[in-house]
Amino acid sequence: MPGARLYAVTALSAIARNEARPKQAIAVFDPLVDSRDRSFLMEIVYGVLRHRDTLDWILAKFLRHPGKLTPMTMNNLRTAVYQLCYMRVPQWAVVNEAVEIEKNGFGDGTPGMPPLVNAVLRNVIRSKDSFAFPLKFDDPVMGLAVNTSHPRWMIKRWIKRFGLEEAGQIAAANMMKPPLTLRTNTLRTTRERLLGLLTDNGISAGVTPYSPEGILVKGPVHYSDLLFAAGLFVVQDEASQLVSHLLGPLPGERILDACAAPGGKTTHIAQLMNDSGEVVAVDKDPERLRRLDQNIGSLGITSVRVIREDVSGLAGLAPFDRILLDAPCSATGVIRRNPDVKYRHKAADLQGFRGKQLELLRSVACLLKKGGTLVYSVCSIEPEEGEQVINDFLKVQGDFRIIDTGGLSHSQFFDRGLFRTFPHRDAMDGFFGAILCKKN
Numbered sequence: 165m166p167g168a169r170l171y172a173v174t175a176l177s178a179i180a181r182n183e184a185r186p187k188q189a190i191a192v193f194d195p196l197v198d199s200r201d202r203s204f205l206m207e208i209v210y211g212v213l214r215h216r217d218t219l220d221w222i223l224a225k226f227l228r229h230p231g232k233l234t235p236m237t238m239n240n241l242r243t244a245v246y247q248l249c250y251m252r253v254p255q256w257a258v259v260n261e262a263v264e265i266e267k268n269g270f271g272d273g274t275p276g277m278p279p280l281v282n283a284v285l286r287n288v289i290r291s292k293d294s295f296a297f298p299l300k301f302d303d304p305v306m307g308l309a310v311n312t313s314h315p316r317w318m319i320k321r322w323i324k325r326f327g328l329e330e331a332g333q334i335a336a337a338n339m340m341k342p343p344l345t346l347r348t349n350t351l352r353t354t355r356e357r358l359l360g361l362l363t364d365n366g367i368s369a370g371v372t373p374y375s376p377e378g379i380l381v382k383g384p385v386h387y388s389d390l391l392f393a394a395g396l397f398v399v400q401d402e403a404s405q406l407v408s409h410l411l412g413p414l415p416g417e418r419i420l421d422a423c424a425a426p427g428g429k430t431t432h433i434a435q436l437m438n439d440s441g442e443v444v445a446v447d448k449d450p451e452r453l454r455r456l457d458q459n460i461g462s463l464g465i466t467s468v469r470v471i472r473e474d475v476s477g478l479a480g481l482a483p484f485d486r487i488l489l490d491a492p493c494s495a496t497g498v499i500r501r502n503p504d505v506k507y508r509h510k511a512a513d514l515q516g517f518r519g520k521q522l523e524l525l526r527s528v529a530c531l532l533k534k535g536g537t538l539v540y541s542v543c544s545i546e547p548e549e550g551e552q553v554i555n556d557f558l559k560v561q562g563d564f565r566i567i568d569t570g571g572l573s574h575s576q577f578f579d580r581g582l583f584r585t586f587p588h589r590d591a592m593d594g595f596f597g598a599i600l601c602k603k604n
Contacts, residue, residue, distance in 0.1 A: 168201040169243060169261045170270060172208040176239040179213070179504050186210060186504055199388065211250055212242045213503035214339055217313035219245050222295065226287045237277060240265050244285050248292060259285045308332055312339055313503075317511040318496070325547075330588070334545070337588035338499040338506075344381040345372065345592075346390075346397040347405050347428075349463050350435050353396050355379060365392055374574050375405040377435070395462050400428045401501070403585040403592040404543070407490065408432040409572045410583060410597050411539045416441045417485040422475050422528045425452030427459040429490055434465045443468045446478060475527045483533040491521045493542035493549050497594025500587055514548040521553045529561055534604045537567070541583075541597040550596035551582060557600075567599040 175189035184192075186209055190202075197205060212219065219242045224230055230238065244262040247253040262285060266278040301307030308328075309319045312335035322331035346369075348355045355377060362369045367385060372378030379397070381390075387399060408429050413419055415438045424430045424445035434443050445468050447453050453472055460468050471478075475489075494517055495505045525540055532538050540557075542549045558564060566581040577583050577590070583597035 168197060168205045169208070170265055171197070172205050172212070172243050173236060173239045173265060173270065175205070175209050176212055176243065177235045179209075180235050180239070180507075182508070186213065186502065199386070203386070207251065208243050208246060210341075210503060211246050212239070213506075215246060215250065215313050216242065216507070217310055217315075218299075219249075219313075221299070221310050222249070222288060223284065225291070226284045236270060237266065237281070240270075241281060241284060244281075245288055248285070248288055249295070255289055259289075304328055308335060312336060314338070314499075314506055315510075318506070321511065321546075333588040334586065337586075338503075340500055340587075342401070342500045342587075342593075343591075344385055344387075344399065345401050345405075346379040346381060347375070347400040347432060348377040348379060349396050349398065349431075350377055351439055351464060358393065358396055361393055361396070362390075372402045372405075375402045375409070377432075378402045378405050395464065398428060398431060398459065398463065400432070401498075401593045403497075403590070403595040404428055405432060406572060406574075406577070406583075406585070407488070407539065407541045407595060407597055408436060410541070410599055411486055411488050411537060412572075413437045413486055414441075418442045418482075419444070420478075420481075420484040420487040420528065420531060421445045422478075422487060422489045422524070423447060423491060424470075425449055425456040427456035429488060430456065430468060431459055431463050431465055433488065434460075434467050435463075437467065439465055439467045441467055444471060444481070444484070445469065446471045446473055446475065448472060448474045475524050478527070478531060481531055483536070484531055485533055485536050487528050487532050487536070487538045488541070489524055489528050489538070490541045490543075491524050491549075493517055493521065493544040494546060495543050497543040497545045497585075497587070497596075501593065514546055517544075518548045518553055518556075521549060522556050525553065525557050526561070529557075529564065529600075529602070532602045534602055536602050538564070538600040538602065539597060540600065541595060543593060543595055545584075545586060545594040545596070550584070550598075554582065554598045554600075563603050564600045565603060567601050569599070 171193040178184045178189045190206060190209055222245055223241055240262050244258050247258045263278045263282050266281050298311040305316055305320050309316045314335050322334055348358050359369055368382040369379050372380055413433050413436045419433055421430045425447035430443060430445045494509050499505050568581045569578055577585055585592050585595045587594055
């Protein structure tokens with residue numbers, strides 16, 4: 165699969181330059197690969213992102229100056245070492261293709277690079293059996309960081325907050341491939357009927373334990389394998405589904421989804437309202453709004469009105485019965501789904517997110533009717549973006565109070581009235597949520 169290997173190196177380099185997220189970087193090559201090669205491409209890209217720091221630790225054993233290599237050559241080596249250490253690929257094929265990528269000018273482009281790549285990979289092959297995973301370190305922070313490929317700042321703060329054992333469980337959960345979770349489109353079918361349809365088509369699946377619309381697909385199933393049920397479901401993690409239940413929308417209400425695209429929660433809210441009333445979906449990203457429009461159309465929903473606007477520009481809208489603010493965040497709760505998140509942020513970024521989230525929350529608060537419900541959520545497990553934002557908000561907004569469980573009866577997800585899920589504990593994405601009521 166020479167093409168797929170080169171495409172993986174190219175995609176990883178685009179991700180490293182912050183030019184694309186993994187899904188978009190891979191999608192560029194969809195017209196050039198068949199389903200088998202696409203699976204191979206996805207395995208390499210996501211595998212390297214999950215294990216990048218471990219791969220770099222291995223490569224550092226055989227490279228004098230890894231920092232001097234071009235991103236393409238470094239990603240060429242990473243993809244090769246990932247295949248050698250984590251996949252069942254013939255060693256000769258891995259080495260030959262990595263060398264060919266350099267020879268054809270896709271890597272460093274200098275004559276000395278193909279022999280270097282060849283020598284490094286052959287040294288890795290000779291020494292591979294000496295790498296006993298988990299790797300041993302005297303420093304527990306370094307050990308956990310390298311073995312689970314998380315930045316040290318992230319591991320250090322998790323150990324301080326949760327202790328070494330639970331921090332290790334969180335990091336290990338982030339390394340696992342997430343399950344494929346569906347949300348039934350209850351406007352067109354029931355969960356039981358959709359399960360039956362999946363079973364009839366050879367797809368093994370079961371119900372989610374908490375979301376009444378959720379289905380867990382078992383086994384290695386790709387989205388393309390489910391096209392026979394198009395329009396009857398959306399792909400959405402169970403924790404994300406629960407956020408819409410926190411809001412507790414009712415038929416006939418007027419609801420604002422303030423950071424709506426690509427529309428998973430927007431369409432869920434419309435479902436819970438039986439597609440009656442109005443959901444105003446706001447986002448400023450045109451590409452994400454295009455996906456939102458596609459999702460609305462494919463599910464047959466008519467109650468959603470889409471507005472391209474920044475949240476700060478909504479002051480002229482009439483008050484809403486309920487508002488959902490699923491705010492932009494560090495996304496540390498969805499690392500298992502988006503492993504590039506580990507390399508996109510630094511510890512100092514959390515305070516920046518906190519300030520922006522508070523600003524957004526205050527902007528939408530004035531759009532809520534008295535007695536109305538406002539749900540603030542983030543797919544982050546960091547307190548700066550959760551509890552601290554809510555504390556900051558309540559200090560300046562005396563007309564709001566916290567409601568304990570809202571439209572969700574599962575009390576195990578609540579602590580002092582605030583909603584939290586964790587991948588290692590709940591087998592779903594990590595989310596924070598707060599249900600706020602505007603006093604009459």
